[in-house]
Amino acid sequence: MSAHASNANARISTRQITGRKGRDPIVCLTAYTAPMAEILDPICDMLLVGDSVGMVVHGMANTVGVTMEMMILHGQAVMRASRQALVVVDMPFGSYEGAKEVAYANAVRILKETGAQAVKVESGPTVAETIAYLTRRGVPVVGHVGLRPQAVLMDGAFRARGRNAAEHDCVIEEAKATASAGAFCVVVEGVAEGLAREITETIRVPTIGIGASAGCDGQVLVTDDMLGLFDWTPKFVRRYADLRGEITRAARAWADDVRSGAFPAPAETYFAKAKA
Ligand code: KIV
Numbered sequence: 001m002s003a004h005a006s007n008a009n010a011r012i013s014t015r016q017i018t019g020r021k022g023r024d025p026i027v028c029l030t031a032y033t034a035p036m037a038e039i040l041d042p043i044c045d046m047l048l049v050g051d052s053v054g055m056v057v058h059g060m061a062n063t064v065g066v067t068m069e070m071m072i073l074h075g076q077a078v079m080r081a082s083r084q085a086l087v088v089v090d091m092p093f094g095s096y097e098g099a100k101e102v103a104y105a106n107a108v109r110i111l112k113e114t115g116a117q118a119v120k121v122e123s124g125p126t127v128a129e130t131i132a133y134l135t136r137r138g139v140p141v142v143g144h145v146g147l148r149p150q151a152v153l154m155d156g157a158f159r160a161r162g163r164n165a166a167e168h169d170c171v172i173e174e175a176k177a178t179a180s181a182g183a184f185c186v187v188v189e190g191v192a193e194g195l196a197r198e199i200t201e202t203i204r205v206p207t208i209g210i211g212a213s214a215g216c217d218g219q220v221l222v223t224d225d226m227l228g229l230f231d232w233t234p235k236f237v238r239r240y241a242d243l244r245g246e247i248t249r250a251a252r253a254w255a256d257d258v259r260s261g262a263f264p265a266p267a268e269t270y271f272a273k274a275k276a
Pocket of ligand 1: 052090221
């Protein structure tokens with residue numbers, strides 16, 4: 001049996017996630033690296049290797065430039081360091097919106113090369129057909145509706161969706177089409193509470209909200225936002241730590257010690273062994 005197969009059996013399954021609809025909330029955080037995955041794995045039901053990695057780790061302005069290679073590399077790191085959470089890897093912009101055969105080949109490559117259990121796609125108007133194609137061929141899919149970060153070049157900015165009647169109906173339709181096409185859960189991002197509740201009540205699979213109120217079946221946040229690594233975070237983020245402050249304090253203290261000669265001390269120094 002391969003390492004991937006034995007590992008997958010110990011993990012929360014896609015079926016278990018779907019079975020949580022309307023029950024205890026699903027807990028999901030993003031993870032991009034092995035150390036973070038190891039810390040978060042026992043705490044979370046799902047770990048999302050989000051394409052937000054492009055902005056959070058690689059300093060990109062948006063997620064459009066994220067590549068298959070980046071997602072696979074980060075997916076592998078998260079899989080190596082986790083044991084129990086269901087791991088989902090984002091399909092990057094351009095890897096699934098065209099021909100469904102290409103989407104299938106890219107999804108299978110992600111699953112095979114990382115060992116993750118599912119992929120996530122941003123469910124624009126044309127993607128339902130692709131989700132059906134993937135799920136019928138054994139690729140578990142998470143959908144993503146509402147604010148779709150990969151659509152930033154069309155939308156012009158990251159902004160909440162569904163706040164007027166036309167957009168509201170469009171987001172509901174996308175969520176319904178995504179669920180009907182076979183997605184086992186749907187991320188709902190950046191929508192008002194009423195719309196999030198309506199989607200959650202309408203579709204038969206769990207909704208996982210980010211900036212989408214308490215009216216969802218679970219919640220996801222970008223871990224680095226929640227840990228306070230950035231000066232600015234969106235309104236919907238609650239900061240549970242001030243890691244930016246902690247890192248700054250620690251780096252300053254170390255730099256001061258180096259400059260004053262207080263680091264390294266004898267306890268942090270190797271000495272030659274005394275001759276016998
Ligand atoms: O890429 C990501 O981190 C995501 C979350 C914002 C849901 O898609």
